[in-house]
Amino acid sequence: MASHDERAALLVARIAGSLNQRLVTLTADITDVLYSEIPDLRADRQLFDLLGASVEGNLDTIFHTLQHNIAPENLEAPAAAMEYARRLAQQGVPVNALVRAYRLGQTNLLELVFDELGGEAVEPELGVPVLERIITVMSVYIDRVSQQVVEVYERERERWLAHQSSVRAVRVQEILAGNEHPDAGASAALNYVLHQNHLAAIIWVTDTGSGDMLARIESAAHDFSGFMGAATDPLFVAADRVTGWVWVPLGTRSAPRRGYGELREFLEARHPGLVMAVGGVTNGPEGFRQSYTRAQRARALAIAAGKNAPVVTAYDDPGVSTVALLIEDLAATRTWVRSVLRGLAVDNENAARLRETVQVYLASNLSNVAASKKLDLHYNSVKYRVKRAAEERGEDFTGDRLAVELALLVCQWLGPVVLTPDQAKGEPTVKGGGGR
Structure with a gap:
């Protein structure tokens, strides 16, 4: 006669086998739930099929693990799940959406297990051990695999951003050097409209021994852009590990929303340790270059002035353009x-x-x-x-x-x-x- 543990294992295998026979239907149901409940996953409809493949791969692995009593600690995420994480990273979908998808999927799968278990003639003494085994396998698997896909996501996101940033930096350099005609193609490549009013700025860290500060600088660039009244997202380019260039898109606005005095207070309060040079508002592709050039001159003055310089050196401030020439x-x-x-x-x-x-x-x-x-x-x-x-x-x-x-x-x-x-x-x- 089979032991208590053997009978529980057989029941777990039977439930998993029954669910696996409905793999296609269950995959479609859970995929629809994830797609409807997590708005970030709807950013690109083309990823819907890959989401389904990821769900199917995870369900199939869990069912086979339960059927054959495999230790979930040794499992790897399915290839489709890994690829889906990479694609989400490339699309800029927040990583918490990916994590939530696994938790929500686990919740829906547990409901299916309860339904399946309710249809079985289960001996009273087997109910708890069977549920414990199923819940333990699912929890360990979800925890392990979600960690794996998050690591894949973060590596891909870092690689993708580095690639995008390098491509963007090359295009910007070509425009600044006058080697590229700034047509609609250039705007599309940069995801930034060149035929509008611009406010260019350079943000940097004075302490060059502070390590890689680009994440802080980029955050400050977006913050600064919104504070000054940007019409859309700014264009940010990393110059080196402690310096970033930013263009604020002002659309038809001929002046920033706030003055440089307010900007100084804002930067000191929100981003202490960072300093900025601002080039003034200019128009069109030539203005894109001109505002940047002015910001560079203001920065040169700030560096020459050392501690004598304010936290924001604005080219438009009285005397700045003149002294910038003299240095x-x-x-x-x-x-x-x-x-x-x-x-x-x-x-x-x-x-x-x-x-x-x-x-x-x-x-x-x-x-x-x-x-x-x-x-x-x-x-x-x-x-x-x-x-x-x-x-x-x-x-x-x-x-x-x-x-x-x-x-x-x-x-x-x-x-x-x-x-x-x-x-x-x-x-x-x-x-x-x-x-x-």
Whole structure:
């Protein structure tokens, strides 16, 4: 006479065999449930047949495992299930949709098992062991196989994105270099409309030892795009592991939704550790290039300014485009600034205070009263500081006012990079780059 365990195993095999005879019908039913209950799986109707093949392969494996008492720990996911995971990764379907499909499939299969078991004349002492065996096999199998398909999904997603990113980067480089006519084909290849208004920006990490930050940078790029009023998804290209380029599609909008002051606050609050250079709004394919070029110039200025630069350097901000041109020959600019400002170009607090006062005084059309209101000082204090500044410089500011204003603007941006080291502190090593 068969033992209790043998009788339970025979009943499990009979139930699995009965279900396997209805494999085609059960596959269709569960496939329909997954397709209707998980919206992300409906992104591409062409994948419906592959979803069915994946369901069939998993059901067939589970039924045979139960029929022949195979250890589920040794099973591998069916080939169709692996391929379906790869295709979902290529389509950008979220991985949680794939995981949910396995859990929902397991729930529906359990209901079928209960129905099948209810139609059997089961001895009372066999009911629990039979259910335990079936549930254990299904749970172990689903857990093991879902982990396998998720790993396949993630590898394929990484590979696919790297491929797509490299192809996109090549096309963008060709357009920026003027080697490709930016027609409708180029827009389709980039999934980005070139005949519209653009706002280009460069986002990077100042700490080059922080590792691969591209995921953070890309997230910030999408966040920034939405904040500035993008009409559709932005175009993002990885320049290297710590730098990304982004074009915000503004459609017919002639200006971003928010100003650069708001953007600075937004970036500091949402993405600390990242800095940005923005190229301004331009139009059409040529504008696509132009905004990027301006962003590159703003970035060069931010890097030269180091810690003196704000978290967002905007090409459209007053003085940025001018100073960005002057840093192309930083040594010559440094010499020129010191020759124009002379004693005012010393890197110490007293000279900095005098430079600020003169800068506001000149911007106030040489009015001590107007400057005093902006600086929140008594007008006699402004008058005294302007006099002291002229003495430090060796002449007043009326003869070459434009040169003085420009030199002060350069000092405001570049600080120690162009200033004369304070001899009282010792001469520090000044570099033209680094920092932001």
